[in-house]
Amino acid sequence: MNEKELLEIIGKGESHMTEFKKSTTDITKDVYESICAFSNRDGGHVFLGVKDNGEIFGIEPNCIEKMKKDFVTAINNANKMYPPLFLTPVEHELQGRKVLHIYVPVGTQVSRCSGRIYDRNNESDIDITDNEELVYKLYARKQGTYFVNKVFPEWGMDVLRPDIIERARKMTRARSNNHPWLSMDDEELLRSAGLILLDHESRREGITLAAILLFGKDTTIMSALPQHKTDMIFRVQNLDRYDDRDVIVTNLLDSYDRMSEFAKKHLNDPFVLDGMQSVSARDAILREIISNSLAHRDYSSGYVAKMVIEKDRIFAENSNRTHGYGNLNLNTFEPFPKNPAISKVFREIGLADELGSGMRNTYKFTQLYSGGVPQFVEGDVFKTVIPLNETATMKSGPKSSDQVSDQVSDQVGSDAVVEKILEFCKTARTKKEISEHIGYKNLTYMTRTYIKPLLESGKLSYTIPEKPQSRLQKYMTKFNFKTKQ
Structure with missing residues (x-):
């Protein structure tokens, strides 16, 4: 995001999708609580170096690299954040001061911070761990909101294509030569991506529909989602x-x-x-x-x-x-x-x-x-x-003989052709009948050069206007348009 876009977000103040943290020399624990809450709710933006009122306070320049390193280490630590979140703070200079911006996408699984579950409510991060009803609703929302989170406990890794998973693993190098997926086996990779979940009905784990769509064999995809095309x-x-x-x-x-x-x-x-x-x-x-x-x-x-x-x-x-x-x-x-x-x-x-x-x-x-x-x-x-x-x-190269013939005819007597079409279509005619009547071999060129302009100008009309592409479509001269006598 550029400076203007970031300032616009900050200018709107804190909300259920925006949180400001004054953190100037280190990352406080409530930063991770906000990230957990955003992941559990609708995602959002966390700004480090910004006061609660939106004033850009800035981060100590000599502390930025340490804060980045500490953040990445913590966010990928399952004891701190589970499941681990692959997030990266991005450094920006706003109004002459350094800030860190962290974008948190909505998670596919319920996130926990230090073993606690947080949810976002307006501008606050609420610990709902001990509220069974809210926790149940959160799990239900994560499972039910996204169709691709459907779990197939009866299917194992053998229905997926290892070569496609390996290809995805290699493609992560475009982002980082030290991407965590590079050192994971296939199952670990799927788990870290939220592609292996618990089926709450059978209480068994399984690969999700998202995993099948991303990495599945064609036969597996057709079995799980026959309408996919x-x-x-x-x-x-x-x-x-x-x-x-x-x-x-x-x-x-x-x-x-x-x-x-x-x-x-x-x-x-x-x-x-x-x-x-x-x-x-x-x-x-x-x-x-x-x-x-x-x-x-x-x-x-x-x-x-x-x-x-x-x-x-x-x-x-x-x-x-x-x-x-x-x-x-x-x-x-x-x-x-x-x-x-x-x-x-x-x-x-x-x-x-x-x-x-x-x-x-x-x-x-x-x-x-x-x-x-x-x-x-x-x-x-x-x-x-x-x-x-x-x-x-536009394509280069020679035109077909039909196109050349049609274009020469068009240049010589386009007005005469228009009159001929309008006179002929006083009785409803098909496109093929029109082309044969005026002697055009290239139906597509005839349509583009004459039929479409006449329809747009209101001189011709469809007989089935609600279905312009109908195979039964015919064209007719409008009664209020008179051809030359």
Whole structure:
């Protein structure tokens, strides 16, 4: 996060997702209690070097490195924090003073600090260990809120792919050469990621649905979640169907690769400068929208997730456990984790960043890539729309003979063709009938050049307007539009 964003959070004061600690020379024990409470509730931000009233007091510069080291040691100590949390304090300079910012994602398991359970209530961290009702509700919330936390006690490690787990382990080097997963065996890695949980009905441990989605064999995934599928579509020439398609039914890491490869095959990667540095804006956009689709999808729904590349846009849709409706605003958007266990693994292996950063990055790189503004629409189906310009999907090379023939015909007598279509469609006609009547072989080009503009201008109308892509669709000249006599 940049300085402006951090100051905005601090400016709003302490809340159920923000905590200030004056800590200037060392980390006090109540810091860990706040982190435990955030993990158990909705996640949040902890700032060290900031007074309760929001005044930036600062940390002694010669104490920062020691505080970082002490924090990382404690947060990964099961006796201090269980399960261990892989969090890293980030140093920032705000108003000329040093502060440490710690972002705490919501946990998939109930966290304990020094054996005690804390929950967040407004601006306070409440010890609920001895309150059986509150503890029960907390466990129920952790187990029931996230569908991917479903436990399969009858399945063991043999239903997972060791090669995919090893791949994830190696990918953590992108974050740190000393990442804890590098020294763990497969089961320890799953436990540390919250992918092995206790089934409260059978009182037996087992791998979760999140583990199966991330690392499972294809047959296991289909058995546990038969509706799991991602549909990739490229539709630029053949607007009625598609030009290319890939239906992906596999684990999330391989799904990420196949989705990325499909999109890169069909999207150009023009030269882009971010300041003084050359970047691939295309790859940055794809990383964000693909990881968002996979990590935040509502896997309990049978809605088929899709990503469609068209001439002037990319749109991605996936089922969603909504926390609001309508277009999201970058300045007021508050991220809410949908599948924390999957998101955590994606962050650790470098396929995603801090919660909420994907939206900011997508705005930034869309501006660089196409000059447009992306849309994020929250609802039961979450939709992301990335505007494209002609450069993105333009292909080089010779045109087909049909295209050349159609374009020459268009240049010579486009007005005559329009008149011919409108006269012919005084009786409802199919697209094929129209193309045959005006002598066009390339149905897609004819649609893009004539049918679509006539529909948009109101000179033609659908006979089945509620289903524009219906195979029974016909087109008819509107009665209030008169052709030349």
